Amino acid sequence: MTLLTLLCLFWWWLGLEICFAISAKTRFTLLKTPMSWNAAKLTCEGLGMHLAKLDTSLKQTYVQQYINNDWSADVTGELWIGLHKFDIATPELTRWYDCTIVGGPDSFDDGEPSTTTDDLCFTLSGGTNWRSSLCNDTLQAVCESSPGDCTFDTYPGNGCSHNLKASAELPWAECIADCLTDTLATGEQCWGVGHLDGFSGDDCWKFFAADDPNICIAGMYPSASIDVGIKICFESSVEIPDVPDVSSVNPDTPCFVIYTTPDTETTLGLTTTIAETTTTTTMTATSPTTDASKEPTALTFTTEQVTAVTSSSNVTSLPNLGVCRCTCTMINTSLLNLQEEIEKLRVLLTVKKSSTSLYKRKFISVQDERISAKSIGYVGATLLMLTFGTIVFLDFPVLIQQVKRLCPGNTKHRVTSV
Known part of the structure; x- marks a missing residue:
């Protein structure tokens, strides 16, 4: 397995699909x-x-x-x-x-x-x-x-004279595969390769073009020792379909918005419809007072008064009717502004994978105070000690013999005369 393959697998493990695009x-x-x-x-x-x-x-x-x-x-x-x-x-x-x-x-x-x-x-x-x-x-x-994925048309016995190129020491099959994924920092993609097996330098030549992938075909020349591959990423076809019974003056997509203007009164950007009636409306609100024993004051006004308030296009607030008013801001937000706000929220709510505790724990050791975690630690330590102790116990007699050989001490040697 090559170093490049190992790097690709490591990046894939980290969630980076660099090698597989x-x-x-x-x-x-x-x-x-x-x-x-x-x-x-x-x-x-x-x-x-x-x-x-x-x-x-x-x-x-x-x-x-x-x-x-x-x-x-x-x-x-x-x-x-x-x-x-x-x-x-x-x-x-x-x-x-x-x-x-x-x-x-x-x-x-x-x-x-x-x-x-x-x-x-x-x-x-x-x-x-x-x-x-x-x-x-x-x-x-x-x-x-x-x-599906792009494919290659091959032109054996031909070379490409295009000069926007990069080179590498790769066999033909890997040269083709490398061109499928190679893109320059400027956005130019690899659209063709030339290959000369046994060349003293790099065998694989990659050609890049931003607008015309057929540039290698235009500059192709015969050469018995060179093979050229042109990446095919586009194809065409023609259909003669039946026409569905659909016709509308508006595009049918989720993002299309129609702003209608009904024949109603509009105040502060809010469209309101007011019924023509003389019914008396009663609203109850608490009047500002320091006497807690007093009941809330009932305010009575007619619908004609409400109509007079909302009919003016220059009205910016309700008249002082003796009720506590709240400060409200009403904005006629278009879909574009709403999408911008949603995008801001999305950015604020997006959490980078590298900043999560789960990701960081892969690289550091953190003390875990949970009882279950401690129990697992104790069990693991006990198993390790038992394993090590068993090995030492089984090898103890051999260890004693080795110590005796290395350290004879006061051992007496009996000399037998012949």
């Missing part, structure tokens, strides 16, 4: 039948997939290549992707189908995300730009899935 393959499927955004989402899910989440420049590059090549005879226009606006109050905010934010590189078209509240779903326009559109428009779509 095998690159996953991505499959993009074109839905050839036009349908609405929600119908496309359901269709992708029915295929065991989801609407395309183009959250890396590499995914965007491959979909663009498929549109221009493999799908060129099937694509008729813009394609639905798994991006949508999620907050009607702030329509410039977007989320993917699984409610994750758009992080890293993006491909928004000029003026996108727009601030309109009608075009809530996004398409891939021309294979390059993200453009908002009405969710109930009938368009083709792109689905995405992860069918």
Whole structure:
């Protein structure tokens, strides 16, 4: 077993999956039948997939290549992707189908995300730009899935002239396996390897490219002694599915929020509906007094008085009706702010594994005052003493003989004359 394997097993024991982060393959499927955004989402899910989440420049590059090549005879226009606006109050905010934010590189078209509240779903326009559109428009779509780990296409008798490379002294099989997991600190992944068995230097050459994994194929040259392997992490297909009977102007995802404005009175950000009635309402509150013998004072006012209080848009507090008032703060919190607060709470409540007492006990010895723990200690010590004592007892006669040989003392030797 090599040192690298032992390190990998040790890291795995600590919960670190550094050595086992095998690159996953991505499959993009074109839905050839036009349908609405929600119908496309359901269709992708029915295929065991989801609407395309183009959250890396590499995914965007491959979909663009498929549109221009493999799908060129099937694509008729813009394609639905798994991006949508999620907050009607702030329509410039977007989320993917699984409610994750758009992080890293993006491909928004000029003026996108727009601030309109009608075009809530996004398409891939021309294979390059993200453009908002009405969710109930009938368009083709792109689905995405992860069918397994990346594989390799091999090109024996060829070399790769790409210069972004690292090298190692590895046989062919280990060279391929190492490329599956190797990623530079800049985020560039290993997309190809060259191997020259018996080379005076390192036999395995790894090639890295951030945007074009086919760069080794473009720079390949014939060489009888070199073998090249190209990592295959993307593939495409075309489906002609039945269109589900689903159509909506809003994206059907858990993070989509609609802020309605009913025909009611709004005070301090709180929507209240007031019934038109002249019924007299009685409220009982304790008046400020130092006389404990007095009963609570009953305050009586009509609904018209309440209406007068809540109908004004500039009201910031209740009038002085002789009751004790509490100071209340009412905030119209959007979903984005709520998610930010939840994320803060999650960070505060997250406990690092390395800070737990269970983890620390693996490396230190701590006194345990529990009776059960002491009993176990006593039993263990007793067993050790019995074992050691038994060994000494059985070997005691031999020990005595050895002592006599080493220390003869005053032992008299009888001399017999011949």
